[in-house]
Amino acid sequence: MTKAVHPQKGRVSVLILTYPHAQQSAIFGLMDLLNAANDFYQRDRGKGSPECVFSVVTRDVDTVSFEQEDSCTACTDSVVIIPPCLGHTPKEFASWPHLLSPWHQKGTLICSICAGALYLAQTGLLDDRPATTHWSLEEEFLKRHPEVKLNIDKLLIDDGDIITAGGLMAWVDLGLRLVERFMGSATMLTTARFFLVDPGGREQRYYSSFSPSFGHGDAAILKAQHWLHKHFNEPLTVPMMANEACLEGRTFIRRFQAATRLTPSKYLQQLRVSKARELMELSRMNIEEIAWQVGYEDASAFRRVFQAITGLTPRDYRKRFSPLNRIDEVL
Known part of the structure; x- marks a missing residue:
């Protein structure tokens, strides 16, 4: 104090x-x-x-x-x-x-x-x-x-x-x-x-949500972003993203970070956690199911990434923000 x-x-x-x-x-x-x-x-x-x-x-x-x-x-x-x-x-x-x-x-x-x-x-x-x-x-x-x-x-x-x-x-x-x-x-x-x-x-x-920039003017990076938002729950690598943008690896990473202020890997983490937050708020799936739905095979790794980004464990996040959780408590 x-x-x-x-x-x-x-x-x-x-x-x-x-x-x-x-x-x-x-x-x-x-x-x-x-x-x-x-x-x-x-x-x-x-x-x-x-x-x-x-x-x-x-x-x-x-x-x-x-x-x-x-x-x-x-x-x-x-x-x-x-x-x-x-x-x-x-x-x-x-x-x-x-x-x-x-x-x-x-x-x-x-x-x-x-x-x-x-x-x-x-x-x-x-x-x-x-x-x-x-x-x-x-x-x-x-x-x-x-x-x-x-x-x-x-x-x-x-x-x-x-x-x-x-x-x-x-x-x-x-x-x-x-x-x-x-x-x-x-x-x-x-x-x-x-x-x-x-x-x-x-x-x-x-409380903040992931709000990526799409108005940066880099057409190649924008193409990769749109592809990521469609395939975020699949096993993805930076070379796959660079291939989608038709760019060499180092060039892709440099331009991606300049356009979005995030590395490709951090961007993918933010995107997946954003989708996980929606599932925690609006579904009764358990944490392991949610981790798998957003592209994580290892639930422990998902928990670590989730807490690093949101500041809360998945359990604490659901307890604080899920209306379904509050309904269950009343019932």
């Missing part, structure tokens, strides 16, 4: 920036979660513990200014949060660097959620640093900001002065991390129990 960092004068100034298509449920959800944490902290803090309170406000990115908000955050810890963008790919806004960089230089903790990381990356603050965003934005993000060490497996990356959270609902994880940082683990756990949410240990790869 993170050790609580109690702010001066007991106030943590939290500014949530709003913009067109920002996810309103994340904005108001964070406000509710942090305000609830205020109540729990005041109720449960021990005698002699410093007083702490989140002061949460929202401002439109087109009207806010560093000077305006900086005067309100003097002598306090301050946090700026960029919420998710709902239903649209974030566009370039010239105002982001002018806003966020001065705050960061003054010691403000900068946070983003989901697509908000694309706005944060525009400032250069994420250059050569680890960050996460929604798994479906990986290709767009890397195209715009290849200098960022993107890790979409993680639901939340706390890099000290910058925190990035992955999915649309990762505002919950970010909110709990802020509560833990400023009010301590006890208040964080109380808040998590109140909202009936998992206080930690989740990863984005539990």
Whole structure:
């Protein structure tokens, strides 16, 4: 657990920036979660513990200014949060660097959620640093900001002065991390129990699906991809894939990785695990049957690959995500 960092004068100034298509449920959800944490902290803090309170406000990115908000955050810890963008790919806004960089230089903790990381990356603050965003934005993000060490497996990356959270609902994880940082683990756990949410240990790869790129423009690799998606459950080798693409082996591997960002073998593993996830969610086949259906003769090897990609064992994945499993438990 993170050790609580109690702010001066007991106030943590939290500014949530709003913009067109920002996810309103994340904005108001964070406000509710942090305000609830205020109540729990005041109720449960021990005698002699410093007083702490989140002061949460929202401002439109087109009207806010560093000077305006900086005067309100003097002598306090301050946090700026960029919420998710709902239903649209974030566009370039010239105002982001002018806003966020001065705050960061003054010691403000900068946070983003989901697509908000694309706005944060525009400032250069994420250059050569680890960050996460929604798994479906990986290709767009890397195209715009290849200098960022993107890790979409993680639901939340706390890099000290910058925190990035992955999915649309990762505002919950970010909110709990802020509560833990400023009010301590006890208040964080109380808040998590109140909202009936998992206080930690989740990863984005539990939920992400395999979304290969088909728009890379390499016709030979595209032909091999289409062939793989038809024959994924057969015994396949890289030479067979290269033959389908009509390319020499080394050339095929190099071009395949350039087009898909995966080696041919890793691509096949991802494809097979994706099919296995569907079978675990929607069928009652046992693990050995599923392994065979997706192209693995050795169920133990399948289990190792599955856990390496999803972060969960096949059994734990089915327990967490299969509606059929929940029906069986009720019956």
